[in-house]
Amino acid sequence: MTDDASTPLLEPRDGLPDVVTDTDAAKAAIAAFAAADGPVAVDAERASGYRYGHRAYLIQLRRNGAGSALIDPIAVPDLTAMGAALADAEWVLHAASQDLACLAEVGMKPARLFDTELAGRLLGLPRVGLGPLVDSVLGYALEKGHSAADWSTRPLPEDWLRYAALDVELLIELRDALEERLIAAGKLDWAHEEFAAIAAAPQQEPRPDPWRRTSGLHRVRDRRRLAVVRQLWYARDELARQRDLSPGRVLPDAAIVEAALTMPTSADAMSAMPVYRGRSQRRELSRWFGAVADARALPDKELPPQTAPYDGPPPPRAWAARQPDAAARLAAARARVTAIAEAHQLPVENLLTPDTLRRAAWQPPTPPTAEAVAELFRGRGAREWQIGLTAEAVAEAFANPEPPEAASGPAPASGPAPASGSASESGDAGAPPAESPGSSA
Template sequence: MTDETTIVPLLEPREGIPPVVENPAELARVVRAFAAGTGPVAVDAERASGYRYSGRAYLVQLRRAGAGSALIDPIRCPDLSELDAALADAEVVLHAASQDLPCLAELGFHPRALFDTELAGRLLGYERVGLGLMVENVLGLRLEKGYSAADWSTRPLPEDWLRYAALDVEVLVELRDVLYEELKATGKLAWAQEEFAAVLAHRAPAPRSDPWRRTSGIHKVRSLRGLAVVRELWTLRDGFAREADLAPGRVLPDSAIVTAALELPRTTKALTEIPPFTGRSARKHLREWLAAIGRARTLPESQLPQPSTPGDGPPPANRWMDRDPVAARRLAAARTVVTSLAEEHHMPAENLVQPDAVRRLTWEPPPVVDEETVASRLRELGAREWQIELTAGPVAKALTELEAKELG
């Protein structure tokens, strides 16, 4: 841990704020410069989460030894495939890579080798792994993090924002270098490399068939008619949001949808008594909102949505004792082992082995529980080899001892 008195504010990029790349000629110069650079490439992307409908990138930042830093406007330069080809053999350094990889892929940028500084920090047992705190604790430098939640779709981007963006990659490679040595010294480098490869190989799950069921607060809606209102309003809002490229919550918050489903307003006056419907974005569509509620109210019973059915996984853990007390005890035994091993190796339990894998294993264990069958099941559930090596034996032992106790 760095002493607070020795922390140095990082206020300006070493070469100043680079100009924003906004046309093919400028992008070609960046490609040539980064192709001629050496070593890992620090990369970051800024989105407009909470402001825009899509998760696209609105600024891409890069830094490499010998090339300096670059800021690319992906609205003006939406194809980074030439940069991707130029850096095909380079290790890409990202912080919380899973957040940025999808929007980089949309631009044609696909890292082949990855170092994720956040994930490395987790494996090393750092308690707080945000970029600012990692830079502070590891390098003794303080980053300004005031613009992380800004609307990066803003144009032109203010100078302070650009300075912040450039600083986000300014020392990312230096952070990577220190963490690399720490991983090597603690025997965790191979584990980290498996994790980085898994991040790169991950593919997003297929879209949900009923995405409206994820409306926050929907559990309050008990009637099928109310669920129909949620479905109609959610679908209508999604269309407005997509068309306007606004985050859906900026068109109409989930709380308004749920309240309308509970109250079933019949008139514009009743609808506007629900405060969010009087907001600027929502007020433009009062007639459409009311019509959607009317459609839901008059749907035939056969067309009403049914309560959600359980997925293919186990129920929530807090229901296990009622549903299957033996499985609940298996889960508790396995969690105790995982927690102990995680403490021994100085990392969060969820990084030692995925909690969902532990739940699925203990809800439906193999017919014969031993180290080999537990390892096979964990592998099926997506656990990495290093995780299996550390956990399969101890978990199998705990489960067999529990089974013997239950039978005895």
């Protein structure tokens, strides 16, 4: 369906509900949703670019028989009873992994879910954002004007609330339409495996050395300057936490990197730097220069290593020189996995994460049988449908790799293709980044 044929979705069909802001209203909403049946559409709005952390500032629900609810989790911070009322329901979310952590903070955790974004990926749809999916699958146009708004604002403007309510207005209908397509494509079982894996995933551990996520860190070339970045990052994080502000609003990453490159020797020298001339930076100048001075005073043995510790293989660009056999295995396996993904109209990263394939190619099982490769993939969290599609082809690639320059297009394997909740890993090295509450990406 084209954009010209889509119908603008402007108002919730039942009108805009009042925001739930007290215990009595919360109890009424819980009773209504407990008495209803069928899947429940769930969404959450955060203020990550404005506030510290990733907590929810509005939670939207919709269920047949209950209508829609907009809940203020700041006014009603404990929604354990709502989570219990919906314990047996399938939750329908879009890009579920983005919202599950903030929902868990208020006591809401699904036992079963349907992720419409992941369903779109499994179906090989070209655009899987909520707006494009609703448009292409259902023929309605959603307005996305407030997705990056400061949802910690109180009171929330009516047009923001309308936008939030419309985000769950058609989520159940979208789920039903995508399920029909998954059945027709023979991919519903894959989707169920993926959804179960997302629902069962443990809470992500904080990233070690979160300061290494500082934008522009690649410009910092020695350990002493890295120590400046680290000290400033933690000084900023502490202040951001105290003020409940996004770290980037307290001190931009660019200011951290410039201080590390310049290494000012006094507070006056630091205040002369363009990135520290603003009123807010001057007000905290003693804090920022103190961090620089602390880094200067560290003994060499306490300086951070130039590169982050990592238990995986080196970047693939170095393999040809260091381990040409591994480079050949990776090239051959990549070609086969890519062919399988294309044959089943799936993003290759949803079929098998690049990190899993790299690790397997660097240190393959001996001998590289399909069973051994399957067990290796299973240990890395691959789902059974992914293993069934890829293990034999990867084992063949490991057993008979072509030289990297020759491995361009192996024959596709049979079977279904991917859909995993894994994020695409396009970088050459390192595990996929996990954003810490205080990191300013």
